[in-house]
Every structure is written in C-alpha cells, then in structure tokens.
Amino acid sequence: MLIKILNKTTLTVISSFFIFQLLSAQNKIKSTAEKAKTVFQTSSKWIPEIDVRSDVAIVYGVNGNPSDHDSKSGFEARVKSWKDRGYTAHFMTGIAWGSYQDYFLGKWDGKNHLDEGQVQRNGDTIWHGHYVPYIVPQKSFIKYMKKAVIERVIDAGITSIYLEEPEFWARGGYGTAFKEEWKNYYKFSWRSQHESPENTWLSNKLKYHLYYKTLDEVSRYAKSYGKKKGLDVKIYIPTHSLVNYSSWMIVSPEASLASLSGIDGYIAQVWTGTSREATFYNGKVKERTFENAFLEYGSMASMTAPTSRKMFFLTDPIEDRRKSWEDYKKNYQATFTAQLLYPQVENYEVMPWPERIYTRPYKVAGTDKEQLISHNYSTQMQIMVNALNDITISDNEVSGNNNIGVLMGNSMMFQRFPVHENYDDPRFSNFYGQTLPLLKRGVPVQTVHMENLGYDETLKNIKVLIMSYSNMKPYSEEVHTNLARWVKNGGVLIYTGKDDDPYQDVMEWWNQKRNKFKTPSENLFQHLGISINAGEGSFNVEKGKVFIIRQNPKKFVMEKDGDSKFINTVKNAFESIGTELKFKNNLVLHRGPYKIIAVMDESVSEEPYFAQGPVIDLFDPRLPVYTQKMVVPGEQAFLYDLKYAxxxxxxxxxxxxxxxxxxxxxxxxxxxxxxxxxxxxxxxxxxxxxxxxxxxxxxxxxxxxxxxxxxxxxxxxxxxxxxxxxxxxxxxxxxx
Missing domain, CATH: 2.60.40.1180 (Golgi alpha-mannosidase II)
Known part of the structure; x- marks a missing residue:
C-alpha cells in the first residue's frame, strides 16, 4: 500500500496545533511520573542524549558521583534541570561512601576524617575513589549525613531519598575507628578477626549492626525533618542481593532493614556485574548469568514479600567492567529475563547512569576499536525499557513446581572471610548446592529469609523447605520455633549438612545460658522432636516430615554428578505429600500479553523451546513477528503475544x-x-x-x-x- 506524508501546505496549517499537543504532553508527564513505576539514576544534569522518559529521574549525590568527574555541577541546578523537563526528581547517595570530601578532608567540621575508613589487615584503607574511603559509620559521619546531605535534599523539595549500598567489607575491621566501635558495642577490647572463627563472627556482627543503626538513625531523622516542613519523606535502600554480598564477602543489614519503620522499600541492585560471578555446577566453574540473576532477584523479592515494602528491580544494559557491546547485550538479556520471572514485582530501575550508556564508547567485539552504543542495541534496549512502563503484576506462576524454598539468612555474610581451620566454601557453593541442581532442572526454586519466618505469609505457599547450617547460623531460637510449627502443621523440611564448619561452636545463643547444644541443628531437632544427633534418614513430625542428608551442600555442585542424593531426596520429599516433581530445561511465564522464556543449558535436555505465535520478538530491534519462536538452551526470549491485541x-x-x-x-x-x-x-x-x-x-x-x-x-x-x-x-x- 502507499503510505502518504503530509505536504508542506497542510503542515503549515496544522503545525501550531501539533506543537500545542507536544507541549501539553510534556506538562502531563509530571502526573505520570508521580506514580514512580519506572526510574533511573543519574549524576548528570538533563541533556537530550539521556532523556530516558521513565517516570522518575533519581538525581545522584549532593556533590555528584565519585566515579564521574563530569557530575560536579550544583546539586540544586541538576535537580532543576530534570524538573524543568517535567520529571519528578528523587535523590540517591551512598551511605557507605560518596563524594563527601568536605567531610573526609575537614572542610565540614574542621577535622580530617580519612582515618574513619574501613581498613584491611595490612593497614591499607579500602577505597571507593579519590579521597573516598568505605566508611566506618561513626557518630560524626551520621551527623554529617543528617545535616549536610538529608537536610539539603529535603530543602530542595525532594521527598524520596535512596541511601545506597550499606556495605562493610569482610576483609575490613582493623582500623582505629572500628576498634573504637568494637569497644563501645562489646564493652571489651578489639580482637583481630583472623585469629579465630569467633573473632570473625563478632567482627561481622558489629559491621552488620553499625549500618543497621546508621540507616535507622538517618531514616528516622529524614522523616522527622520532612514532617517539620509538611513533607512525607520516603526512604529506600538500593542494595545488592544477599546472594551477591555473601559471594563477594561484604556485610550489610539486608533483610533486617524491612523491620525498620523508617524504611519504605528497596532497589534490588542486580545486573551483569553481580550475576556473571562464576559458580560451581556439576564440577565446573563458569559464568551462569541467568541462573545467578534469577536467584539474586528471588532473594530480594522474598526479603520484602511479607512486609509489603516497595521493591524496584534494577538491570543495567552495560556494567562496570570494560567488556564488548556484544557481551553487554547477551548478559543484559539474561538478567532482564530473570527479573521479569517474578510476577509480583512491577517497579523497575530501568538503568543506572544513562550518561555512561549513551555517551561513552566501549569495545567492539573481536577488535581493539571503541564505539558509542549502536543504534541496534540502543533501540533494542529502549524497546525493553518501555515495555517495563507497561508490564504489570500477574497472578500467573512460572512454569514448574513453585512451592519449594531454600532457607537463607543474613549470617551468610558472616562466615565468608577469612578461612578458618581449613574449612572453605569456594564460590559460595554451600548456597548454590541447594539451589542450582533444582533451578537447572527447571524448578523455579524460591529463597526464604529466616528473618521473615515470623510472618505467616513467608511459608504460606512453601511445601518443601531446604536448609543447611553449613554456611549460616540462626539469629535466635525463634527461627526454630517457627520452623517446627510449620513442619508440625504439614510442612516438609530437608536439612543437609555435616555441621563441621568452625562457626558451629562460636559463642551464641544455642550454647549459652540454659542452652548447651554443640550445634544449632541440635536445638532445631529438639524443637522438631527428633534425636539431636539424628543421622541420615526421614522422620515423621506430626503432620509433617523431616529429611536429613549428612553432607555439606557444596559437594552437590563442586563434584561431577554430585547432586544425585540431593535430587533423590527432594523427589522423595515431594512424593511424601503426593506431588510429582517435574524436571525440564526451561522456565516460562505469561504476564498479560508478555511471554518470558528462559531455556537453560547443562539441564535435563538440549531440546529448544517453541513459543507459539503470532508473537513480536522484543529482543530484536526490528520487532519481527513470528508464527513460532524457537529458543535454544542458554538463551532467553521476551515476546509480545498478538492475540491480546x-x-x-x-x-x-x-x-x-x-x-x-x-x-x-x-x-x-x-x-x-x-x-x-x-x-x-x-x-x-x-x-x-x-x-x-x-x-x-x-x-x-x-x-x-x-x-x-x-x-x-x-x-x-x-x-x-x-x-x-x-x-x-x-x-x-x-x-x-
């Protein structure tokens, strides 16, 4: 057919009307932005190259981003530049680091604070940037955050504040500031964490507490200060997942923050840089970006699921490491697919740092040349991003058994560094040993935070729960009380572990006062009514059942075919409740008109998945329509089902x-x-x-x-x- 374009005469007559329409749309974006479904963060002022058109622009740092030397224009001017374009402006800054040189170098209060950085055993400070240490948050720093940052941001009219990455490196904990906080908290002198498991445990519990306390104080202050000005201030925590922090040996408050009244939600900082971390599976170490991302997003979703706190999922079309555009694209598709497989989440940070994505050159695959993002990739990325403006929560479930969970807890971060008594957990394999064997077989395994077991909703839809104390420990006896109640009411628990790691007998609640248990699992088994020294086997516990495997789960993935006993036990657990455990090589979810598909390699089959059309391929910038779309192992698909139209x-x-x-x-x-x-x-x-x-x-x-x-x-x-x-x-x- 013939597609006609308006002639010049007609254009002249109607141009003023169209211009009015365009201006009207620009003014109307403000009401759209206020719902904050999609956001992006930037340290730049508005420029036309990065006008992403999400609901909200999160302006970063009162003094810019320490990694970006082009973001030093005034904070208020940057905020105004985005508001002038119709955006609602939010604010983000680091809570463990940031462009706080005025504080570190003494301009703010006349005292140099560089000695408050996190320090390693060799005496070196852990730096995030030039004169930007990872901080040990003491009273002076908390006061600085309140007065110099929070007040200034709220005075600028911003009511949504994101306090990013409360991080304390596990290898830190040797500096003067930390030793002072140790003495204040424990009431006895500092102990070097490398000298014993107990010292490590105490050190990491303090790191955890310091940022828990900091976020509690800063968030409460922000809400109080905002209230004085008649403003309802919201506080969000952008944070890596518990999976990633444990893998990267970082300590952070994570799930415990959901109990704080001053915290309104999170951003799940999951992207290629975290999810490409190589893992063991079937005896091989390699990147498994999709599977890792699925588990990361899952740990973040379950962290807030029973608390109704708002959760944004983040993806990044590139990453911090200098790779090729082709590498970025492949891994972006993997993480993007993984986030969409959680139908209970509909809020997204569509990208961080659009100025980095759109205006800086990166490698061309297979060459030494660099180029700006190609039109093909930017178009594909924007198609995906704009779909996030449309996609909504769905009651549909991912294909496969959706009622199996793996227990996790904040103490996973406490046992990672350093190695004691030759007990190691290479590549966080005790966690992946409980999850990857199932996920690789097409089971959309969920993660369950022990910190949330007090909420009835936490285990409401879980029929089989897997747990181990090989890489974490329970924070209180309440964990076991809640688990025992669930099992006795019909739940099936699988406990796997030899209980031989050096943290089993650290000075904790299970071996203090009236409790004289050698390991925390002994206390758990007592609550369940089985022998505290139970060996392998299955045990009836009122309406429920307990299976015990006396093997550390890291063996399930570090050895070739090492997961056979584990998989057979999980099968038996499902059969005990009259449910068949089905294995396949894919995960599929329908969310309205959108089809999300991931086909895994290293699985039960090398067969491709065929999605029936007509469907539009949203990963292809040309948006082709297929009567049938084939997805091969190791790849993902994001499709629009035309039947809805x-x-x-x-x-x-x-x-x-x-x-x-x-x-x-x-x-x-x-x-x-x-x-x-x-x-x-x-x-x-x-x-x-x-x-x-x-x-x-x-x-x-x-x-x-x-x-x-x-x-x-x-x-x-x-x-x-x-x-x-x-x-x-x-x-x-x-x-x-």
Whole structure:
C-alpha cells in the first residue's frame, strides 16, 4: 500500500496545533511520573542524549558521583534541570561512601576524617575513589549525613531519598575507628578477626549492626525533618542481593532493614556485574548469568514479600567492567529475563547512569576499536525499557513446581572471610548446592529469609523447605520455633549438612545460658522432636516430615554428578505429600500479553523451546513477528503475544523504543506522541483492525519527518514504523 506524508501546505496549517499537543504532553508527564513505576539514576544534569522518559529521574549525590568527574555541577541546578523537563526528581547517595570530601578532608567540621575508613589487615584503607574511603559509620559521619546531605535534599523539595549500598567489607575491621566501635558495642577490647572463627563472627556482627543503626538513625531523622516542613519523606535502600554480598564477602543489614519503620522499600541492585560471578555446577566453574540473576532477584523479592515494602528491580544494559557491546547485550538479556520471572514485582530501575550508556564508547567485539552504543542495541534496549512502563503484576506462576524454598539468612555474610581451620566454601557453593541442581532442572526454586519466618505469609505457599547450617547460623531460637510449627502443621523440611564448619561452636545463643547444644541443628531437632544427633534418614513430625542428608551442600555442585542424593531426596520429599516433581530445561511465564522464556543449558535436555505465535520478538530491534519462536538452551526470549491485541480489536502501540503519551483513538484517526533520547532510532509495531490509509509524522517545530522505515503486515495486522527519536517529541497520526 502507499503510505502518504503530509505536504508542506497542510503542515503549515496544522503545525501550531501539533506543537500545542507536544507541549501539553510534556506538562502531563509530571502526573505520570508521580506514580514512580519506572526510574533511573543519574549524576548528570538533563541533556537530550539521556532523556530516558521513565517516570522518575533519581538525581545522584549532593556533590555528584565519585566515579564521574563530569557530575560536579550544583546539586540544586541538576535537580532543576530534570524538573524543568517535567520529571519528578528523587535523590540517591551512598551511605557507605560518596563524594563527601568536605567531610573526609575537614572542610565540614574542621577535622580530617580519612582515618574513619574501613581498613584491611595490612593497614591499607579500602577505597571507593579519590579521597573516598568505605566508611566506618561513626557518630560524626551520621551527623554529617543528617545535616549536610538529608537536610539539603529535603530543602530542595525532594521527598524520596535512596541511601545506597550499606556495605562493610569482610576483609575490613582493623582500623582505629572500628576498634573504637568494637569497644563501645562489646564493652571489651578489639580482637583481630583472623585469629579465630569467633573473632570473625563478632567482627561481622558489629559491621552488620553499625549500618543497621546508621540507616535507622538517618531514616528516622529524614522523616522527622520532612514532617517539620509538611513533607512525607520516603526512604529506600538500593542494595545488592544477599546472594551477591555473601559471594563477594561484604556485610550489610539486608533483610533486617524491612523491620525498620523508617524504611519504605528497596532497589534490588542486580545486573551483569553481580550475576556473571562464576559458580560451581556439576564440577565446573563458569559464568551462569541467568541462573545467578534469577536467584539474586528471588532473594530480594522474598526479603520484602511479607512486609509489603516497595521493591524496584534494577538491570543495567552495560556494567562496570570494560567488556564488548556484544557481551553487554547477551548478559543484559539474561538478567532482564530473570527479573521479569517474578510476577509480583512491577517497579523497575530501568538503568543506572544513562550518561555512561549513551555517551561513552566501549569495545567492539573481536577488535581493539571503541564505539558509542549502536543504534541496534540502543533501540533494542529502549524497546525493553518501555515495555517495563507497561508490564504489570500477574497472578500467573512460572512454569514448574513453585512451592519449594531454600532457607537463607543474613549470617551468610558472616562466615565468608577469612578461612578458618581449613574449612572453605569456594564460590559460595554451600548456597548454590541447594539451589542450582533444582533451578537447572527447571524448578523455579524460591529463597526464604529466616528473618521473615515470623510472618505467616513467608511459608504460606512453601511445601518443601531446604536448609543447611553449613554456611549460616540462626539469629535466635525463634527461627526454630517457627520452623517446627510449620513442619508440625504439614510442612516438609530437608536439612543437609555435616555441621563441621568452625562457626558451629562460636559463642551464641544455642550454647549459652540454659542452652548447651554443640550445634544449632541440635536445638532445631529438639524443637522438631527428633534425636539431636539424628543421622541420615526421614522422620515423621506430626503432620509433617523431616529429611536429613549428612553432607555439606557444596559437594552437590563442586563434584561431577554430585547432586544425585540431593535430587533423590527432594523427589522423595515431594512424593511424601503426593506431588510429582517435574524436571525440564526451561522456565516460562505469561504476564498479560508478555511471554518470558528462559531455556537453560547443562539441564535435563538440549531440546529448544517453541513459543507459539503470532508473537513480536522484543529482543530484536526490528520487532519481527513470528508464527513460532524457537529458543535454544542458554538463551532467553521476551515476546509480545498478538492475540491480546486481536481480542481488544482497537489500534494500539504494541512495542516501541520511545515513551508514548497523548494517545488518542478517534473515529477516523489514531495519534500519539513519542519521546526518547536524541541520536537513537525509534522502532515500533502498531496493531490496527484494518489497514490504515495514511501516516503523518511531525517534529515539535511542526516540520515534516520522513520515516526511515514504514510498512503494513497484513498477516499480523500490524504496522511497522521507524524514525529518529527526539526528546522534544515526534507526533504520529494515522488516518483510518
């Protein structure tokens, strides 16, 4: 068919009307932004290259980002630049590090604070940047955060504050500041953590407490200060997952923060940089980005699930390490798919640092050359990002057995460094030994935080729970009280471990006062009513059942075919409740019109998965329509099911690399406005019940735009349109 473009005479007559429409859309974005479904963080002022058009722009740092030397323009000016473009501005800053040189170098209070950094055994400070140490949060630092940061941000009219990455490195804990905090907390002199497991345990518990206390004080102060000004201040914690922090040997409050009244939610900082961390499986060490990301997002989702705190999932189209664009793209698809497989989450940080993504060159695969992000990748990325504006919570479940959980706890971070008594946990394998054998067989295993066991909802849908004390310990006897009640009411518990790690007999509640247990599992078994020295086997516990495997779970993944006993036990556990445990090589979820598919390698089959169409491939910047989409092992797919459009039977933008606003369906026309960063290409596919007559494109000055591609596909009843993006807006009108 012939697609007509408006002639110049017609453009002159209607240009003022279209310009009015564009300005109207820009003003209306504010009401859209207030819902804060999608956000991004930036240390830059607004520039057209990074106008991502998410709901919220999170402006980073009152003094910018210590990793970005181009972000030093005034904080208030940066905030204003985004507000002037219709965005709601939020604020993010580091709570363990940041561009706080005025504090560290003595400008703020006349005292140099560089000696408050986290210090390693060799006496070296752990640095995040130039004159930016990872901090031991003492009273002076907390006061600085309140007065110099929080007050200034709230005074600028910002009511959502993100306190990023409360991190204390496990290898830290040797500096003067930490020794002072030790004496204040424990009431006895500091002990070197490398000298005994107990010293390590005490050291890491203190690191955990210091940031728990800091976030409690700062969040309560922010809410109180905001209230004095008539503002309802919200506090969020952007943090890596418990899986990653444990793997990377970092201590952080994690799940415990959900109990603080001053914390309103989290950002799950999961991306290629965390998820590509190599793991053992079937005796091999390699990157397993999708599987790792799935477990990371799961640990974050379960952390807040029973508390109703808000959770944003983050992905990053690139990462900190200098890799190629092809590498970034492959791993971005893997992490993006993993986040979408949690249908209870619909809020997203679509990217951090768009200035890094859009304006800095990176390697071209297989060469020494560098280039800016390609049009193909930026278009694909923007299609994915704009789908996040549309995707909603779903009651659907991921294919497979959704009622199996693995218990985890904050103390996973306490046992990682240093190695004592030659007991090691290479690559955090005691955790992966309980999860990867199931996930690789297509079981969407969930993680359960012991800190949340007091909530009835935590184990409500779990039928089989796996746990081990080989890499963590219970924080109180309440954990065992809750577990025993659940088992006695019909739950099935699998305990795996030899209880031979050197942390079993640290001075803790299970061996203090009236308790004289050698290991915490002895106390658990007593609560369950079985022998405290129980060996391998199965045990009936009122309505429930307990299975014990006397093997540390790291063996399940560190040795080839090492998981056979574990898998057989899990099968027997399911059979004991009359449920069949099904294995496959894929995870599939339908969320409204979206199909999310991951097919795993190293699984029970090398068969591909075939998704029946017609579907639009949202990982392809050309947005092709397939009658059937094949997904091979080791790959993922993100698809739009056209049947949803057919059922609605009205014009609709199905996929686009730009944010759509001012959408209007009239008797004889369908129109909307597209906005996205400059120097990128919009690719979009639109459904029509019948072929449209003409299409008209116009920029914000009322000038004609010639599309780079346009065409009708009669088989799918969709129109494909491609043109250069603009943050000022492109008006699109179809005459019907």
């Amino acid at each position: 057919y059922n609605q039977n009205k014009p609709k933008v199905l996929a686009t690399a730009a944010r759509i606003s001012d959408e209007k369906i009239e008797e004889d026309r369908y129109s909307f406005i597209c906005k996205s960063p400059v120097n990128t290409i919009n690719s979009m596919r639109i459904y029509f019940p019948s072929v449209p007559k003409t299409v008209k494109l116009m920029n914000s000055q009322g000038k004609e735009i010639t599309p780079k591609g346009a065409g009708w596909d009669n088989n799918s009843k969709t129109f494909y349109l491609q043109f250069e993006n603009s943050p000022e807006g492109v008006y699109v009108q179809f005459n019907l």
